[in-house]
Amino acid sequence: MRNRYLNFILIGICLLLIINLIRTWxxxxxxxxxxxxxxERLDQALDLQKKLERDLARVKNxxxxxxQARNKLNLTKEGDVVxxxxxxxxxxxxxxxxxxxxxxxxxxxxxxx
Numbered sequence: 001m002r003n004r005y006l007n008f009i010l011i012g013i014c015l016l017l018i019i020n021l022i023r024t025w026x027x028x029x030x031x032x033x034x035x036x037x038x039x040e041r042l043d044q045a046l047d048l049q050k051k052l053e054r055d056l057a058r059v060k061n062x063x064x065x066x067x068q069a070r071n072k073l074n075l076t077k078e079g080d081v082v083x084x085x086x087x088x089x090x091x092x093x094x095x096x097x098x099x100x101x102x103x104x105x106x107x108x109x110x111x112x113x
Contacts, residue, residue: 069075
């Protein structure tokens with residue numbers, strides 16, 4: 001009798017341990033996905049950082065600064081000649097408006113009919 005109770009207690013403890021082991025394994029699987037997502041975000045952030053560093057190196061280049069000063073601020077070097085070219089626009093020919101010679105009565109009839 002005593003042996004039987006001891007077997008039931010051992011089986012119960014084993015079942016609790018197995019359930020706890022399965023639950024812990026399931027939680028670890030979920031955390032693995034979180035780690036993968038974090039690694040992907042880290043890779044994206046590193047790619048963005050590399051791109052920004054390349055842009056910073058390009059912007060710090062004296063040639064780029066000179067080009068921006070010329071283009072955006074309209075600055076020139078000493079000895080440069082500035083030419084201002086007028087914009088060529090096509091000449092517009094006046095179009096004649098057709099004159100309606102019909103009477104007012106005919107115009108009203110066109111509106112209502």
